[in-house]
Amino acid sequence: DIAMIQSPDSLAVSLGERATINCKSSQSVLYMSNNKNYLAWYQQKPGQPPKLLISWASTRESGVPDRFSGSGSGTDFTLTISSLQAEDVAVYYCQQYYSSWTFGQGTKVEIK
Amino acid sequence: QITLMESGPTLAKPTQTLTLTCTFSGFSLTSSGMGVAWIRQPPGRALEWLALIAWNDETRYSPSLKSRLTITKDTSKKQVVLTMTNMDPVDTATYYCAYRSPSLVFGCWGQGTLVTVSS
Numbered sequence: 252d253i254a255m256i257q258s259p260d261s262l263a264v265s266l267g268e269r270a271t272i273n274c275k276s277s278q279s280v281l282y283m284s285n286n287k288n289y290l291a292w293y294q295q296k297p298g299q300p301p302k303l304l305i306s307w308a309s310t311r312e313s314g315v316p317d318r319f320s321g322s323g324s325g326t327d328f329t330l331t332i333s334s335l336q337a338e339d340v341a342v343y344y345c346q347q348y349y350s351s352w353t354f355g356q357g358t359k360v361e362i363k
Numbered sequence: 364q365i366t367l368m369e370s371g372p373t374l375a376k377p378t379q380t381l382t383l384t385c386t387f388s389g390f391s392l393t394s395s396g397m398g399v400a401w402i403r404q405p406p407g408r409a410l411e412w413l414a415l416i417a418w419n420d421e422t423r424y425s426p427s428l429k430s431r432l433t434i435t436k437d438t439s440k441k442q443v444v445l446t447m448t449n450m451d452p453v454d455t456a457t458y459y460c461a462y463r464s465p466s467l468v469f470g471c472w473g474q475g476t477l478v479t480v481s482s
Contacts, residue, residue: 300472
């Protein structure tokens with residue numbers, strides 16, 4: 252199994268400020284033959300199912316605001332919210348899909 | 364538009380077998396690359412992938428739960444069924460089904476169904 256560890260578990264950010272969430276996998280999720288990282292990010296608001304934000308480590312889904320960006324490769328990844336908005340309060344999960352599927356433990360983002 | 368909806372009992376007793384049904388629309392599970400997954404989330408805790416069935420009848424299971432899970436599909440009814448044997452209170456969770464796109468991610472989720480395991 253590939254384990255996914257996120258940090259921090261929670262963070263509080265002022266409106267308009269940057270939020271950064273890290274995700275580390277226990278083994279590389281970079282598939283050499285196509286040079287793609289099999290890493291996704293999901294957002295889960297209270298009482299709602301998760302929503303896919305980013306796939307292939309950095310490709311935003313249609314309709315996702317461009318303040319959300321993903322980066323990283325191999326085993327270390329980052330989700331950045333460049334200017335936090337009130338509607339971004341949620342728990343964020345990274346997920347690897349290189350070998351079956353595994354989620355991180357989640358990072359709760361709140362307003363400071 | 365892709366939609367999924369989970370259905371099944373809200374309460375299960377310890378040792379019982381749980382059967383959940385995912386009814387979907389907006390895609391065909393006979394089309395190349397498509398799949399439906401089950402994921403669960405205990406109250407206040409993280410997501411855990413359970414099982415997946417693909418368009419070509421390939422099935423995948425979480426290694427830690429493999430012995431207890433069975434996933435099947437009925438393409439004519441547009442349903443995917445998950446059975447989990449020997450239920451325990453620690454299996455109390457919201458159970459989601461999700462559409463797995465050809466790019467392998469879970470692009471659309473149902474609203475989830477809360478299953479409580481208690482005697």
